Amino acid sequence: MLINNQVKIIFLFVLFSIPVPAIVFLIFGDIAGGISLLVFLFLSYILYRYSGKILLRWYRAEKVASLENISKKAEISPPDMYLFDHPLPLIFTVGTGGRYAVALSSEAMDMFDKSELEILFAHEIGHIKNGDVQLNTIVALFAGSFAAVSTLALWGALFMGFGQNYDPAPRFIRFFSMGLVAPPAALVAQLLVACSREHVADETAVELTGNSQMLVESLERLKHQVDLNQVGVNPGHAHMFPLNVLHVTELYDIHLLLFNTHPSLESRSNRLKEASKKI
Template sequence: MISIPAPVIAFLLLGPVGFVATLALFILLSYVLYSYSGKILLKWYKAKKVGSLENLAVKAGVVTPDMYMFDHHLPMIFTAGTRGKFDIAVSSGAMGLFDASELEVMLAREIGHILNNDVPMNTMVALFAGSLASVSTFALWGALLGGFGQDYDPAPRFIRFLGMGLVAVPSALIAQLALSPSREIMVDAVSVELTKEPKLLADTLEYMQKYVGHYPMSLNPGHAHLFPLNLLSMEEFYDMHLSLFNTHPDVDIRVKQIMSKVN
């Protein structure tokens, strides 16, 4: 939809040749973005390949995803990719927080996203919503470089707040319209099916929720939907926009759904 006016303008200014050239350029750019959006997200987090996730993939009957690791204190796990090639990225915080069995049930959820064909949409939403949400970070750095003090001082924080105010609604709207909260409940069910560990999954989600509540949030809100639960927290006035980006059902609701599968 965004690309339609540019070819029209090119037609008015340059005629049919300009229209065709501009339209071809936008089609090419769209194809490149779609094809490489997963790799772009992995580069965003400076993730490094460490192996593959064969056993769970074979159980689920999906193509084996590569596994990546990246440095972040929050326990973050996400799957990115399009066109049938998917990669699962795990943060250093998740590796430190979860033991082997807990990590397995969380990785099984990511396999569920692949099985349910959630990943291409999740990836594209993260790319576009995350890019829009980055405007607030640019505003903060612009304020700091402009001599407004440290990042915790009122002036740069308020400038960042104003920047987010401009982009929060369109950025969050992309996520809210494109993604259904039910996808998380569905992949919880896939994890239970693959691992046969409903109580462990429920306990791990609750443990993760309690853990992230004790640590400061440093996360692009346009990427919030990628992770197993909502990692965004409103700690002060400057965080008021973050509630717009939550596309996850409450953990309590998910735990009840999971435990309902216990015999």
């Protein structure tokens, strides 16, 4: 799985790095094409090396501690723990090159008790142990950047005097721009991120904590809170969270259907019940 994920990462960066240098080569010749290729390779290295930090800055997350205990059980290096403000109870893990960070929203910190947080952290540790995080991070950077274009279009419309963000004109502009960027952004997520990774992370969490029921209950509580507070998140980041946090409430949100890479909570609950019998 880890080797396959590395191949996917290389494929994504090749896809990013080749087109522009190829065009420059055809128009301006060998030297210009070679220089542009070197520039894009350097940019690819920077994006790979710092993608986790970029996403943490995206959410204005701040480091508060390290996850020592649960990491010791999993026999991995402890990731750093970050906190960020958000009205939804979110948790995600980012990082590349063996350095990882688990980010927790302020709402999740307030909502879950110590035992529930421990098992949610165990789920994230499962993603680290199973080699999911590097690919998740790179996909979130690319797909999230594509998806952010629609938000930029909305703000551009507002600054140009098209009214408020709930008025028809700016919403249509956002809908139109999202229609352009959603297919490639969602295609990146759907092709590269496997929904089975959540099942494996769930099973790892149960192995580390021995409590499948609490994981199911914590995920159900998280889903209930997300359903009650349908706050928008960048759809290109949706695969990083423990379950699907995207909601289609009207036609303007129809593109969000393309970004769901999570198995149903019911299927995960059934798998966890089976896994708990083996412990």
